[in-house]
Amino acid sequence: MVEILVYTRTAEYRHASIPRAVEVLGELGFAVRHTEDPDEFAGALGARPRAVVFLSTSGEVLTDAGREGLAAYVDGGGGFVGVHAAACTEYGWPYFGELLGARFAGHPAYQPGRVLVADRSHPATRHLPSVWECTDEWYDFDADPARDPAVRVLARADESSYSGARTGPAHPLIWCRSQGAGRVFYTSLGHASSAYEDPAFRTHLAAAVTWAARVDS
Template sequence: MPPRLLVFTRTTDYRHDSIPAAVDALRGLGSFGVDHTEDPERLAAPLDGYAAVVFLSTSGAVLTDAGRARLTGYVESGGGFVGVHAAACTEYEWPYYGDLLGARFDRHPALQPGRVLVEDGDHPATRHLSAVWEFTDEWYDFRESPRGRVRVLLRADESSYEGGGMGDDHPLAWCHEQGGGRVFYTALGHASEAYADPGFRAHLRGGIAWAARLTSR
């Protein structure tokens, strides 16, 4: 049987219209079985049977205290965690989550085309990409750059769009180890159209595979 993902899409703040397309895209990757839930009690139950937990455009406070404890124990003991897009707009009042994800959302300009720069092409989430990737998204700004605490994979070229607020050091995707677990985050994925893009789907597949320890690099 393929490794399974627990995909969590609960929102208590802004809700992305792209969530159904995103869940369908993960199911269509073919590499993973997908259990999808918006029930916070599911995160308070044992997670050991999952190769990774995916927070897919979650927002606001989405977990119970029991769920926070369960997710912490799962990651620290070797479980994989993946955050996609608005996962950075989640659990602002839980300090561990900020450390787990690597950075917290601050603001974004209007949805528009721009350029993604591949900073680290030696990762399963980026090996398929050319050095410059034309994409359309919201180009999330973060409260601070996670650089120095994470392995930065992609960054935004703020000269390619209007309204960027981080300057030259604007990471968009990264990974790191947390306790015994692996964490991958990508800020991309606002619009439903993104999840039909072969390059973006390969980006997700590679990042999830890395977090789930299905690949060593």
Template sequence: MADPALLVYTRTTGYRHDSIPAGVAALRALGGFEVHAHEDPAALEEPLDRYAAVVFLSTSGEVLTPAGRERLAAYVEGGGGFVGVHAAACTEDDWPYYGDLLGARFAGHPPVQPGRVLVEDRDHPATRHLPPVWEVTDEWYDFRACPRRTAHVLLRADESSYTGGTMGDDHPLAWCRAQGAGRVFYTALGHTVEAYDDPLFRAHLRGGITWAAGR
């Protein structure tokens, strides 16, 4: 039996992360999923039901056509899985539905630096392998609003462990939520090329994708 398929979408019309190729390679290496990587927005205009999940991997700017927006919304509302990684929160600013789908929108970030991630949920597939305090080096995204009202927070930042955070004590970094009949997982981590070689981060991605795909 063939592995379930993921549509991994990496189109950018804003900032483009150098780590995108490493991210695609890491997703291919996870196993258990057949990865279909696309940059062409036409890929989102086709029927999406054959995919276990759609992954926006550091997309940025406006990356969908009107038809693609309709397809994606119908797919998730109908029970499809959606995963956003890092700059997926800097995407489709002109489409209000997308902000609701993801749970929060990007506001800014300080320079890349080491800091501490605090695990809020030790039982979720995306986090059960992590230590309670996870030391990482990343680009610590701030968000325009806290997603906690509509999402289940999995990880948050310890702003006392780095400089430049703006959200205070309640600074979510990864969360999951329901959208219609679908499942949404987002992680703000994944800025650096090195992140995708980290076994803990790869397992974080695998768990989040597996959960979003309902597997």
């Protein structure tokens, strides 16, 4: 069983979906160590979990030891998965912005829209249709992560399919990249508890974690 460290500390907005999302990761077959304690998180990195998941974290959630430990973990070959509000996290730590590749810059109302799947060769998107209709918050970002040639943008938002978009036509939603010897995956989806009951999203999430943990092949 793949051991993962799931961190859900929130210093700003807290998503009501967090408890169900943690349960679902266990249902998907992962051995989940879950914490919201920054000291416990920093210590748990020493056990070298197969992947670290920041699950709708928000605000400044790490100690200096946690920041140092997370950077060493990922650069040394660990896997990192950011889900939804992970992009609203650690604005004061430049490394974390570089790790994700973009930061949250707002969102319109929760509403239906269309995800345009650009790369179906990745394990986390190969099961999806080229146009995936779902309901979420449709995060806007402060930059296009694809400015870094090492980033693979796997899916973008169809901004014509919902109201209030502000990112532009090249609107990233899901992407992955390498960081040092590690793997990084980010999905902006997963706002509501209902997302974690959707078979397509559950498969997407499971494949993202196994890819980051290097057990995808």
